[in-house]
Amino acid sequence: MNPHIVRLFTHPDFAWTEIRSEEEQHPRHYLAHLLLLALLPTLCLFIGTTWVGWSLAEDETVRLSFNSALQLCLLMYGAMVLGTALMGGFIRWMSRAFEARPNLNQCIGFAAYVATPFFLSGISALYPNRWLAISALMLAGAYTSYLLFIGLPKFMRLNQDRGLLYAAAVWGIGLLVVVTIMVNMILFWLNVLSPEYIRPDLVPG
Helix, strand or coil: CCHHHHHHHHCHHHHHHHHHHHHHHCCCCHHHHHHHHCHHHHHHHHHHHHHHCEEEECCEEEEECHHHHHHHHHHHHHHHHHHHHHHHHHHHHHHHHHCCCCCHHHHHHHHHHHCHHHHHHHHHHHCCCHHHHHHHHHHHHHHHHHHHHHHHHHHHCCCHHHHHHHHHHHHHHHHHHHHHHHHHHHHHHHHHHCCCEECCCCCCC
């Protein structure tokens, strides 16, 4: 496991200093972190929707066909990677207003590490359940916000007041990006790809 992931949850203050230092020495080191960690929720979702399934009513289990689940997971993977890259671009664009001078690689890397709690929360997709998913996403959102607000000033080497204002702007843009990408992804999957559902417990009369 990437040591930065552990430190983000145990010593986030030190983790951001190390991540910035490593990015300066090895540009694009975050790519492996982003591309590999984004696979975790994708694989868990595939397993959960094809093997476990979910219940819409008592004694009824619904699953996705192999092809539909694969389409959903590929869309989700692409959306996570694209969303992270877009957030990096927005962070870079907004940096000028706060007298920070990061390059695009550093901004995408920062976005990738901030999103780590969301990637890890994807483990909950192994057991598709509405309340479990909501709980996992709320916890991930709370810790992601925490990482953003304590990490941006350190990563961008700004004073606390300017860094917090920068983080608040990033938080607002991030929420808009996530909602827009995910809603469009789901609508495309539902309306264009037409998912196929399997109800193994449904017995013909």
